[in-house]
Amino acid sequence: MKKISLLIVLFVLPIVLFSYTLRVGDTIGMFVFGYPQYTMDSLTIGPEGIITVPPIGRIKVSGMEVSEVENIISKKLQNYVKTPNITIGITQYAPFIVNIFGNVSRNGVINIQKSSIKLSELIALSGGLKDYLSSFNAVVTYPNNVTKTYDISWIYNGGTGEDPIITENSRVVIPYENQNKINVFSEFGTTSFTYFNGITLKYIISKQNVPISNIDDKITLLRDGKTEIFSIDEVIKNEDVLLKRNDTIILTKLQKYVYVDTEKKYVKVNFEKNEDMTIKNILSKLNINPSVINKITVNSKEFDMNSKLNTEDFVKIEYLKNYVYLSGSFGISGRIAIDPPEKLTLTKILSLAHGFKNDFSGKLDVLLNGNMKVYNINVNKIETYKDIVFEPQSTIIAESEEKVAYIIGDLSDSRAYNTGDTLFDLLIKYQLNEAYNIKYSVDGNVGNIKGNEIEKEKNIELKGKVILDISKIKENNVIVYKEGVTKIINKNKVTLMDIISSVNGFEPVNRGILKIYNNNKLIKSYTEKNIWNNTLEEVPMGSYVIVQPETQYSYITILGNVSPKSLKTDIPIKLTDVLSSTNFNWQVQDEVIVYSEDKKDVVNTQDIEKIKDYEVEPGSIIFVSQSKPKLIYAFGEINKQGVVEYVKGLTLLDYIFRVGGIKQTGEPSKIFLFKNGPGNPPITLDISGIMNSNPIKSPMNPVLNPGDIIFVPKNALTGVFDVMNTVTTFMNFIKTGTETYTTVTNAIK
Template sequence: MSKQKFLLFTLFVVLSLISFSYNVRIGDTLGVWVLGYPEYSISELIVGPEGEITVPPLGRLKAEGKTLDQLEQEVSTKMQSYIKANKVTIGVVKYAPFPVTVIGNTKINGVIDIKSEKIRLSDLIGQVGGFQDTNKSSFAIIKTPDGKEQKVNIEWLKSGNKGEDPYIQSGSFVLFPYDYTNKITIFSDFGTSSIDYYDGMSLKSVISTMNVSVNKISSKIIVIRDSQIKEVNFENILKSEDFFLEPGDTIIVPLNHANKVLVFSDFGTASLDYFEGMGIKSAIALLNSAANINIPLNQVNDTINVVRDSQVFSLSLNEITNGKEFKLLPGDTVIINKFLSYVYLNSDEVSKQVDFEKHENMNVRTLLLKVGINEEFVEEVKINDIKSNLDAQIKNGDFISIKTKKNYVYLTGAFNQTGKISFLPNENITLDKVLGLGHGFTNDFSGELVMIDTLGTAKVIKVDTKDLSSLKDIFVQPGSTIIANSMERIAYIFGDISGSVDYSLGDSLYELLLPFNLSDAYEIRYQIANKAGNVDASDYNALKSIPLEGKVFIEIYKKSSNEVIVYKSGETKVITDNIVRIIDVFSSVNGFTPVDKGVIQIYKNGKLIESLDSTDILNNLTKEVPKGSYVIIQPDLEGSYIAVLGNVDPKSIRTDIPISLVEILSSSKIDWKNQENAIIYTEENEEIVVNLGNIDNLRNVLVKPGSIVYVPPSEEQVVYVFGEVTRPGLVTYNSGMTVLDAILKAGNTTKSAQPSTVYLFKDGPENPPITLDLSGIIKAAPIKTSMNPEIKPKDIIYVPKNAITNIVEVMTTVQFFMGFVDTGVDVFENVKGLF
């Protein structure tokens, strides 16, 4: 397998793996690949604010909310108009980010942009840098935008095993609370630690990990569980009955001494020599001096516990520092905890854990002051999802939600999203921000904005949709109303392609015609506002320089054939490539098979322009064949042939003797009624034009072997009837048809018609017409007279109203009609509906 094929195969495999049921989001970058057609493939299609992508040559398609499979099916179906057999693959090249708010025990707090299709909880933890303290969070709380909460155990992450790992939605709030409930805390003279609890954990197993001689441990070990003190005999643990622990237990392991006071704290642990009159104040002072343990009183919890035998004394640090002392006894254990107080805050401006100092008043006003939110901008306060006020007290671990007041601007008109849009109270509102929240303009936006402030003053702003950079310097007053004016933007298309197409502001003729993929064989006739003209479909620079405005009328017609027709022994091939060479023609019919010699003859407009034998062909394989050519490949066989080409069923007739032209044409499905002549090209390059009107004479026309009979295309067999008739449009021509015949075929005149001044244009709409008076014969038999003459194909008949008498006005009106008329009835029906 080649490297290119391998890469293509790998690409398809990867895309198929990521395409399962994913719904496309605004901002995604998609890739569209059409197998075998790189000109239709594009690797970067951004889903715009309207949820659309532009796929050449199909134009705009709605992508937001669809799965990749749905998009592939839609593109593949519509692409069949351009490519009959196609394989379309669509994948996400780059995902649009979506927000998730993370606060708590993680190294990064705040709003995180997730730049992937979706994210699991475990991956989110990795993206925010992991935990601040791995041992202090055992679960996460996930709150989705619809208000639902889910508590997820995350202990499995620490062991490496598999566990519950849900996907996180866009806009979710994920909290990792500090948790001490699944730990065992140990205080001793030998060190302080906090270890993970596991099922079956016992006191003996904990002490065995301390690596301390048993004769140094006091006979009484204290276990504090749910504010209850349990004394455990150490000797019983060693010799008989073990003591099993529970999550959250605190273990105090004192030294085996009778004249000591043990101090356990979050700042350090020490064993102090007892002296007469020793109190809490002196114990704390000794810690700072003798034990070199600094205990800042402003960080100490107000409650200090003293454990004495089986009793616990809860003391107030504030009372002790203000003069009230507590006398200690030998064997007492003093427990000093660090003050810890925090709440979780979520608001439009900040989301994080907020810590409070010991003497700070824990209410909402203090919280706002700490995070820099002006209370004047607060619209709503919720404490644990319950509405509250600014003076409400808050507790350690509370979840506070702050909704701030917004500035509003009102949008109406040609915005994709209208109504009230909001901004933060102290946010500068600029027009580019307004446009972003309004998701851009609709296709009928006129390019003009009207901005009305709260005093009713209006200001008109011109907008170039291809360059919006200037909008960032235009400030909008809160409370203003912005109107995006609209304009009908529709292009009516006639000719070889018909229909109506909406276009966008700033589009040119190039963007309008891009989906049709027109070749240089087509020419465009346009009328835009008061401008009209012609341009080649392949002249891209000219097309880009013609801007679209209001109603647009476009006629697409083929100015020349873009095909090459190849004939060989009754076999016909049509080649439509942009460039056709001799080798393409020769290969299309398998050369001179069944022989290796012959002649190639190229005809253009019914005339032989080049003849190549077998030797000439080898020297001219890359030579171009003009578009619109007929090419005859004639193998060098025994005997002779007569080739029949043109406006008939093409074929070759094997003959050694001359054949009557009637016999030749009779088997070729010729249109005898409308065909005027045929041309015979002899082997001597003689051109003989034969009038087909006299059938009897044709019997005497003999065609020699080796000749070519060419039947040119017949003239268009229609007559145009405009004005006050029941069915204005194109009327099929019949031989010997008169003016009145044509009018009757168009449904006869209407009541408002003026039959005394009917105009007949014999030489096109640019030349003065003949004026006919049909008033005396309009109800008579349509016999041919001077006032009811015989007409020819392409003649134009105009029946005016009573009010139209000026022949100049008549010519102008007919010329305007004919400017957009094609040869089909459907095209003219579209045109007459516009006037």
């Protein structure tokens, strides 16, 4: 949308831009048709008249027309674009100033945000005439000191007349006429003095409520349409000037300044009225030591310390080259500079570069004049390297290595770690306990520990590629069902008394039966008498417990790999109706077990003919088995790594959305897809253009099959060999095949 807005701005610009010459401070926009990466909506012309256009570089454009700039950029861009189609326009004009004094509502400097302005527009912009019956002329003094008088009576008479263009730095005076007064106009305010014989210019100056040091030495006297210039110093010290009726005096504010670019900041430096405008004084004002300066230019020409400057000069100060170039795993890359004579120590460089990144390998390569030196750095003892000093203009490369831990299984994550971190540092956020098993691969070393073995975790230092398979090996709760009510008991030890207390016994009666299921099997049954004789008997963790009052035959209970529930009924219900009332997944779950009073049926849910007529009796328990899931594998720069359940008909984009999408560090233009496992080389797919589209099947967005593997790299330069190596490592680690499906749960749902 931003680019469309820019294009609209460029095409609605007024025709005057084709004869307008660009000035410092103007902002232009550049639209390159078909290449949004080269389109720029804000290129401001700097103090030297230069813009910076990636990838071309710096171009001087001030003083040129827009069409000339288009031609220059078009030719230079041909090195990157075969036939560039470029449109350039002015998006914002640099303000220019005009001084206006006299019979207007607003006296002083007016900033003009246009390419040009007419006299009538300027008068309107300054608030119009205060008294339109007292002024009939405007006196304009142009920057070349040419003064002209224009009749402005037509503005208020509704007619037409001469309406000249007022250029930058012009001065316009609207004098009062036919009055017995002397009017004084300035940026400090407007005053009038009643005329008397003998009134002089010195008298007028003495009555100003402004220090003379703030007033420019030149005084303008406007008399009978003519202009005379006098010096304040001369008037006060030597020769006074006798004034006449209707004289107009113009005082201007002292303007004594230069612009300074110090490479670090761009400032305006002001001088006092009697202060010398020299480079030496500028350095003193800015507290710059001359010994750190390499070169000084004024208006792009070299200058010495004592040469005199003029108001509005542009001074550029270049420092001595005390810098290095940083690349690789620094917090900030690029040029890092310090002021001489401070040394370029490793400590200083790291403070400016915000230290090393997490993936720093510990190796620094230093290049200078074709030679290379290598330093091995321990980031945990960085203070021991404080004496390392680098030569100016060196290139320092901090080599990187992958410091990422990939977590799959019942948890799915990828986390960067720091040098010196242990397995404990990585896992502390997950608060694992003895119910979890951790299989780890650290820099090629493989092992197993329990989630509560903290001391072992602290002794495993993280290095290189880290893969963790975290699986829950036992449940740490007991689930109790009674007549549609579900209770979950989380205790280290659960007894029969805990079970009965959680559901108020067999209420509303005092008789019934309690059944305990574990690992999909009925392991024990109790009547009310057995329970009272064994209240402290322990129930295995992970068990399902059914509490059935004597009226149990009015309920059908559904357990297992669905959300548990009970259906109250006094008549048989078809199995399809029972399963449809739950979140039973018909696509991946293959069978259920129906327990009735005297039998056990294993029902194949894929056999439609059988299940449509199968009736479930009241009092039955339906257990939904955990089927072997069909899986899609997803690795690399995605938000949740591991496995995702296969659903027939879903495309590559569908599965990428299901794993939380691609990270900002991922490269969507080169997705690697392994069909049916890592045995064959992958195909590469570019989905960068369809990321925000509907996931419709296409050559770049194919439908996936069970066992397919998705890998998202960090950048488009990642090679097939590296990807195959990484994916093979992952798949070998999690053991592809049937056994994996029972130990690795769906990490992504």
